Amino acid sequence: xxxxxxxxxxxxxxxxxxxxxxxxxxxxxxxxxxxxxxxxxxxxxxxxxxxxxxxxxxxxxxxxxxxxxxxxxxxxxxxxxxxxxxxxxxxxxxxxxxxxxxxxxxxxxxxxxxxxxxxxxxxxxxxxxxxxxxxxxxxxxxxxxxxxxx
Amino acid sequence: xxxxxxxxxxxxxxxxxxxxxxxxxxxxxxxxxxxxxxxxxxxxxxxxxxxxxxxxxxxxxxxxxxxxxxxxxxxxxxxxxxxxxxxxxxxxxxxxxxxxxxxxxxxxxxxxxxxxxxxxxxxxxxxxxxxxxxxxxxxxxxxxxxxxxxxxxxxxxxxxxxxxxxxxxxxxxxxxxxxxxxxxxxxxxxxxxxxxxxxxxxxxxxxxxxxxxxxxxxxxxxxxxxxxxxxxxxxxxxxxxxxxxxxxxxxxxxxxxxxxxxxxxxxxxxxxxxxxxxxxxxxxxxxxxxxxxxxxxxxxxxxxxxxxxxxxxxxxxxxxxxxxxxxxxxxxxxxxxxxxxxxxxxxxxxxxxxxxxxxxxxxxxxxxxxxxxxxxxxxxxxxxxxxxxxxxxxxxxxxxxxxxxxxxxxxxxxxxxxxxxxxxxxxxxxxxxxxxxxxxxxxxxxxx
Numbered sequence: 001x002x003x004x005x006x007x008x009x010x011x012x013x014x015x016x017x018x019x020x021x022x023x024x025x026x027x028x029x030x031x032x033x034x035x036x037x038x039x040x041x042x043x044x045x046x047x048x049x050x051x052x053x054x055x056x057x058x059x060x061x062x063x064x065x066x067x068x069x070x071x072x073x074x075x076x077x078x079x080x081x082x083x084x085x086x087x088x089x090x091x092x093x094x095x096x097x098x099x100x101x102x103x104x105x106x107x108x109x110x111x112x113x114x115x116x117x118x119x120x121x122x123x124x125x126x127x128x129x130x131x132x133x134x135x136x137x138x139x140x141x142x143x144x145x146x147x148x149x150x
Numbered sequence: 151x152x153x154x155x156x157x158x159x160x161x162x163x164x165x166x167x168x169x170x171x172x173x174x175x176x177x178x179x180x181x182x183x184x185x186x187x188x189x190x191x192x193x194x195x196x197x198x199x200x201x202x203x204x205x206x207x208x209x210x211x212x213x214x215x216x217x218x219x220x221x222x223x224x225x226x227x228x229x230x231x232x233x234x235x236x237x238x239x240x241x242x243x244x245x246x247x248x249x250x251x252x253x254x255x256x257x258x259x260x261x262x263x264x265x266x267x268x269x270x271x272x273x274x275x276x277x278x279x280x281x282x283x284x285x286x287x288x289x290x291x292x293x294x295x296x297x298x299x300x301x302x303x304x305x306x307x308x309x310x311x312x313x314x315x316x317x318x319x320x321x322x323x324x325x326x327x328x329x330x331x332x333x334x335x336x337x338x339x340x341x342x343x344x345x346x347x348x349x350x351x352x353x354x355x356x357x358x359x360x361x362x363x364x365x366x367x368x369x370x371x372x373x374x375x376x377x378x379x380x381x382x383x384x385x386x387x388x389x390x391x392x393x394x395x396x397x398x399x400x401x402x403x404x405x406x407x408x409x410x411x412x413x414x415x416x417x418x419x420x421x422x423x424x425x426x427x428x429x430x431x432x433x434x435x436x437x438x439x440x441x442x443x444x445x446x447x448x449x450x451x452x453x454x455x456x457x458x459x460x461x462x463x464x465x466x467x468x469x470x471x472x473x474x475x476x477x478x479x480x481x482x483x484x485x486x487x488x489x490x491x492x493x494x495x496x497x498x499x500x501x502x503x504x505x506x507x508x509x510x511x512x513x514x515x516x517x518x519x520x521x522x523x524x525x526x527x528x529x530x531x532x533x534x535x536x537x538x539x540x541x542x543x544x545x546x547x548x549x550x551x552x553x554x555x556x557x558x559x560x561x562x563x564x565x566x567x568x569x570x571x572x573x574x575x576x577x578x579x580x581x582x583x584x585x586x587x588x589x590x591x592x593x594x595x596x597x598x
Contacts, residue, residue: 018168124187129187
């Protein structure tokens with residue numbers, strides 16, 4: 001087995017911190033975007049009315065399931081980032097998780113973008129952009145964690 | 151702190167370089183997604199140059215099935231009157247056009263800024279189980295019909311309004327006997343429909359009227375379905391800028407099959423309508439009331455001389471409102487009215503004018519650019535559909551029969567084209583509406 005020297009330790013620490021930063025940034029963006037879309041604050045999506053209340057989630061499950069999936073994935077990303085920060089999860093495992101979760105977020109958001117991507121006046125809804133960017137950030141977190149060997 | 155040797159320093163530098171590249175890629179997704187969404191956006195941005203250059207037709211700014219009431223010339227922000235020199239006069243006959251791609255009656259209609267006409271939804275059979283989501287576009291330049299993207303929801307008897315940015319709002323209607331609370335908006339630039347949420351209550355046979363400030367007032371309509379049709383007195387406002395619906399003051403009485411007309415001062419006049427409709431039992435109103443958008447309140451206007459529903463109304467160039475025809479009772483034996491009367495907002499009174507040559511209900515009416523009023527089709531006093539058309543002239547106060555349609559229909563779609571000609575499309579071929587037609591025709595009015 002190859003011995004790990006000071007160089008590998010420093011690389012590993014740096015890449016871990018980078019992955020944590022990107023992952024946390026992505027999770028926050030996705031969650032903020034989903035909350036914005038669900039509440040209609042500050043701008044309502046053109047083709048998706050804001051949730052009228054918790055009971056509305058059940059009634060409109062089919063309509064909002066991509067957003068629920070994306071937000072659940074973002075919560076798992078936050079959990080992965082937390083375990084990565086506390087070194088309870090190896091970078092390799094975290095990398096795989098983050099990449100898969102990031103791709104899942106992108107699929108959910110892009111799949112629903114026709115309904116959530118625009119404000120009623122036709123302008124681009126920034127909550128949708130935030131979700132897409134958040135998903136990309138999570139993928140980047142996974143890639144950084146995977147690229148560098150400790 | 152112990153300084154890092156050259157090896158670790160290189161490693162950290164490499165990580166930082168990877169981070170920088172990753173950060174650039176992540177941040178680039180936002181503008182990339184913006185460009186992607188913006189390129190396929192469903193509408194022109196309000197306030198864009200494209201939106202400002204729109205000059206929607208005077209027709210169909212207020213419309214339910216069978217009623218196309220022009221907005222006053224005073225609404226210059228959204229309406230560009232047709233110059234008289236551009237009016238295409240003819241011999242007062244109807245010229246046949248290619249048939250629409252499908253048959254429909256009880257459809258909504260709207261004139262787009264480019265002069266094309268949308269025929270929206272409607273029914274293919276006798277009841278709203280045959281409601282249609284299909285939308286046709288008539289191009290006056292090529293006199294041809296094409297299919298547009300279908301609505302998100304099939305709708306019989308929708309209310310439509312052409313908004314200031316050139317998009318078209320379609321609200322309510324019914325499907326399968328159930329009134330709808332949903333609304334959607336058509337963006338001609340992208341040819342797409344988008345949902346614009348739901349009204350506070352479902353309604354069919356409602357009226358949508360574009361206010362001077364660009365918002366839309368939706369009034370009345372049936373709040374539940376067959377067999378008993380209960381109307382609502384509720385009204386609400388759609389704000390295109392925010393895409394939100396807001397309840398506003400209710401009318402004094404419930405109304406459906408009524409008329410709603412934007413007055414020159416920005417207020418909205420509603421007349422007549424039925425409050426309950428069940429077979430031969432029903433209540434028809436002769437009352438009228440006016441909505442003031444600045445105070446968001448209704449106040450009573452003078453009542454018509456007779457109760458009317460399924461009548462037609464048109465704004466005259468001098469600011470008065472012409473109302474004609476309809477039924478006074480909901481019994482099938484009731485004869486459709488030939489009488490017409492004019493409301494003067496300044497004096498708050500109604501004055502009788504000449505009667506039509508034939509009574510008609512469920513017809514269609516529009517004000518021609520020269521100020522005369524055309525009424526066409528409908529149900530005659532013998533309870534048969536009619537092919538007749540008549541023109542009312544304000545100078546004489548009389549109606550004169552003009553060219554007949556090739557086919558008698560009721561409840562066709564009607565649109566005033568930019569050149570002053572009038573398009574009629576579809577309609578039901580019998581009073582029971584067991585058959586609809588896809589026929590369309592264009593009318594070039596005779597010179598005054």
